[in-house]
Amino acid sequence: MKSIKPDLGRVAAFGLLFLLLGAGASAASVSDSSRVGVGRFPLLTRMARDLPAKGAGPALTETERRALLDEIEIERLLWLEELDRLELRAAASGVTSARIDAVRSDVERKLLALETAIEEDRLDPALLKALLGPGLDRDTAQPLIISGSGLRLPEPSHREAVISDEMPEGYWVAPSPEYDKRRAKALGNEDPVADLAAELANDPTALYQHVLHQIQPVNAYGLSRTPEAVLASGAGTAADQAALLAELFRASGLPARVVWGVQELSAQALDAHFGLEGPQLENALTTGGWAWSPVVEAGHIAAYRISRIWCEVWIPFVDFRGVVLGQGGATWLPLDPWIKGYDEWDDRRILDEMDSDGNDMRQRFLAGEFCTGDLDQPGACPGLVEALASGVDAYLTDHGETLTFEDLAMGRLSALEEEPILPAAMVGRIVSVDGYGIELPETLRFRLGVRAQAGAETLLETTLDVAALSAGEAVIWYEPAAAEDLDVVEALGGYLWDVPPYLLNVVPVVMVGQEIVAQAQDPLRPGIGMG
Known part of the structure; x- marks a missing residue:
């Protein structure tokens, strides 16, 4: 089948309802069971909205009855024309012809049911909903629900821990084959991080200064995008900037890691960074998702202990004066480029x-x-x-x-001043370390949940790493459910979006770029949408 980029504007033809919940919201299923699909029945749909929720409305006048019957006859002619046109397109495809014949019978059954209800004056919302609304099969009108479980933000902790200042065995420039493989697959033939490192002559000080000065802070806890996306946008969270700096160091031949734990920052340093103090500063910390607690001295808040994420690089002692000598003439040097200093103007x-x-x-x-x-x-x-x-x-x-x-x-x-990398470059004091690694664990990454439902049945449910989406996009799309459905698509031109939904069984999928990352187990039968 010919490959095309999904067009969400066409998805409405399948009778789908999309719902994306805001950050922190829980998963939900929403269906407007009272709404009748609006389409080629303007009189009927308007009447359906005016009918009471239960029972029939007032008796139809003869003029109303005649107008409604005329409307149905027009609809019958339109359907016949559409199905005849599909027959010509399908040519000799037996599978497609059989499905078109089934649709003819279904359309005629529904139109006759409408005519009978009008003649007998027994129209009611339930009947119109069943006959006009887009359905998942031939007799129902229940839409597929796509719901987001909301943006799950990382949960900062205050677990006390210690971190070794020794170089872990085997922890050199290439972190791991699995990590390198994932990164190479995501980047393809371009690596803007390595290009920038080369442009800055692989100089650690220049790399640190670039992130410090050129990448603006985003007030949020956790990893939200890839290093490449941080470079492209010029902004990132503390985790984003730490991950970018670590990648720049690795690209320059220096081992680096991301670390998460607790730092103590003076109220003055935070005021210089945020331009806020007191309750406004504390509100900004809470809004950003940071776990924090005040440090009180002499009755005043002198500092704050905050869950933080930063970068550490294994720097040879011979390159920088003032660095405490570590194993093998080098030490892990902590750097936090997210904290910027500003003077008021x-x-x-x-x-x-x-x-x-x-x-x-x-x-x-x-x-x-x-x-x-x-x-x-x-x-x-x-x-x-x-x-x-x-x-x-x-x-x-x-x-x-x-x-x-x-x-x-x-x-x-x-x-900010252009200074060499020194231990004093770390604005905050490290109180404790919860962990460290080549990359941040899932618990410290922004996650997005997606669920697809048909009524009470869950067809698809998955959780996506938001950082992995920053280089592209995630879309809900559909694949033909079986070989027969693929035959129908091919018989009608080879493009899924050119096939009327009532001729197909499809499987909802979640795609990131051209890759399917989640797929429903059971097919979706869109059925006939008469409205």
């Missing part, structure tokens, strides 16, 4: 400093050159920020400043 009136250029930008703004439409509406001035950023950045560069428009807009100035 109070009320700098940059446009006034820019003099004539700044006044020119003001005049252009007042003249409406940057704006379109109603100024009260969002997005009315799409070019304003870009124009300001371009002009301000050019001015700052011309004057030899390292500030950017974004720094000024955020009201802060980076206080």
Whole structure:
């Protein structure tokens, strides 16, 4: 069968309902059992909505009865035309012809049932639902439910542990054949991490400084994306940045690992990083999913103990002065590039400093050159920020400043300095270590649950690693359930989306890229959607 990228816009033809729950939500199944499918029966569907939930509505007038019967006759002609056209497309395919004949009989049965109900004045919501709604088989109208079990965030712990400063046996540049194989499969022929390491001359200090300065912090605990995706987006969680830095070190020939445990950070350091203090800082920590507890000294909160994830690299002693001598002339050096330091920049009136250029930008703004439409509406001035950023950045560069428009807009100035890697580069004090490894365990990764149901029956259930999705996307798609279904697809052109759902049995699958990562055990029978 010809391969195509799934088009979720076509999935509606199968009578499917998609539901993605928000972070932290539990799995759920939702079905609107009162809604009648809207399609080629505008009069019937409108009447169905007006009928009471139980029992029949008022008697039909003769005009209403005639209009409804005419509508059914039009529907009969449309179905006959559609099925005749399919017969011509299917040519000599016996399997397809047999299924088309079955559909003809089913359509006629449903249309006759509708005509009889109208003639006898016994229309009710249940009957219309069964006859008009899209069904999973020939006589039901129950949709397939795709539900997300929500984004499962890692659970930080405060388990006390110790970590050895000795080099583990065999722990060198190549972490493991399994790890290398997975990484090579995900990357294909490109490795942007190795390319960046080579560009920075495999210099550990330059690698650390790059992540520290170029990757913006995302306030969340746990791994949410791949190192390659962190590089591409320029942002990541503490775990994301630690994993990226570890990969950069490994690509440069230095052993590295990710570590998770508890750090103690001063309130001043956290204020410099978040730009917040007191209750606002504590709310930011809680929102990010960190486990934390205050350290009180002399009646005031002096520091916070926080569940953290960082990187450690095995650095030869001869390369950096000041590093405590470890086994074999090297030591595990902890680095935490996620913690950034900022100084506040109070009320700098940059446009006034820019003099004539700044006044020119003001005049252009007042003249409406940057704006379109109603100024009260969002997005009315799409070019304003870009124009300001371009002009301000050019001015700052011309004057030899390292500030950017974004720094000024955020009201802060980076206080990070270009320093060599030293033990003092770790802003926080390590209190305890829960574990370490080549990569983070599943418990410290963002996970997404997906479940497909037909009524009360669960057809498919799986949990996906969100970081593995950052280089692509996960979609719900369908495969022909059996060889006969594949024959029908081939007879009608070879594309699944060109085959009416009522002719096929399909199996729901979850795909990441072109790979099927989960598949239902039982087939789905879409049936006839009359509405």
